[in-house]
C-alpha cells in the first residue's frame with residue numbers, strides 16, 4: 524500500500540504546476556505581459572525579461588503551486604463533466620456568486636504583501652491580457668479557476684518587482700552615499716597631507 528505520509532518533492536510539484544499551465548494554454552510570457560503593464564507606470568526602465576524572471580520566481584512558491592494545481596484540476600474535471608451536482612453546474616457556468624475561485628487565488632498572493640493583494644483586486648475587476656481571453660463566459664472550455672490563478676501569479680510577480688525596485692534604488696542610494704563619504708574622507712586626508720607637508724617645509728631649519 525502507498526505510504527500516505529510520503530512527502531512529494533518540491534521539484535515534482537513545480538514541474539506539475541508548469542505542465543498544468545502549459546496544458547491549459549497559459550505561457551510564462553502571457554503572465555509576464557500583464558506584470559509589465561501593471562508595473563510600467565512605476566518603473567520606466569522595466570523590461571519584459573525582468574517580468575518573465577519575476578513570474579518564474581513566484582511560480583517556485585508552494586502557495587501558488589498548490590493553488591494552481593487545485594484550481595486547474597477542478598476546471599478540467601468540470602470540463603469533463605466529472606464533478607458531482609450541483610458543483611458541476613456551478614463551476615462549469617462560472618457562477619458569479621461562487622467566489623471560491625477568487626478565494627483560492629487571493630489566498631495564494633498573501634506572501635507577496637499588500638501590493639499583491641491590491642493588484643489582484645485590480646486584475647479581478649479589469650481582466651487584462653490572457654485573463655480576459657480565459658473568461659469562461661467568453662471563450663471555449665472551463666477556466667473558472669484559471670483566470671483568477673493567472674491574476675494571482677501576475678499580482679505576486681508585480682509586487683515582487685515593486686519591492687525589488689525599491690530595494691535596488693535604496694542600495695544604489697546607499698552606494699552613492701558610501702562613494703561620496705569615501706571621496707570626502709580622501710579629500711580631507713589629501714588636504715591634511717598637503718598641510719602637514721607645508722608645515723614640515725615651514726619648520727625652521729636648525
Ligand code: MG
Pocket residue numbers: 617624625666667668669670671
Ligand atoms: Mg474565476
